[in-house]
Amino acid sequence: MIEIVCTACGAESLLKREPVYEGFTKTGEELSCASCGHVYASEDEVPFKEKRKIEVFTDDDRPDAVEIFTDDEKQRVCRYCKHYVLNPFAQRCDRHSRFVEATDDCSDFERGDA
Numbered sequence: 411m412i413e414i415v416c417t418a419c420g421a422e423s424l425l426k427r428e429p430v431y432e433g434f435t436k437t438g439e440e441l442s443c444a445s446c447g448h449v450y451a452s453e454d455e456v457p458f459k460e461k462r463k464i465e466v467f468t469d470d471d472r473p474d475a476v477e478i479f480t481d482d483e484k485q486r487v488c489r490y491c492k493h494y495v496l497n498p499f500a501q502r503c504d505r506h507s508r509f510v511e512a513t514d515d516c517s518d519f520e521r522g523d524a
């Protein structure tokens with residue numbers, strides 16, 4: 411199963427991949443959101459969940475992201491920050507008003523109570 415974060419309904423969902431036939435000839439594939447049924451015109455438009463993560467790790471601005479965290483550094487990721495907000499649709503940073511991953515690290519990290 412391929413996980414996506416749907417651009418139409420905003421949910422973490424699964425990609426439905428169904429072959430499209432013209433007669434007996436397979437002419438392509440229809441890619442859609444398993445949650446709301448939104449059809450993506452091409453594979454380029456599919457908001458893969460995994461792909462987003464890989465892009466974070468290969469971003470040139472963040473060369474440290476691929477390093478193995480020590481226990482101390484591990485505590486500085488978004489999920490332990492008091493600005494981290496988890497809701498059913500997304501993980502957000504309240505301080506930066508943007509979407510984050512739980513494993514993102516941040517220079518404005520402030521330890522939460524949890």
Ligand SMILES: [Zn+2]
Nearest residue numbers: 416419443446
């Ligand atoms: Zn959807």
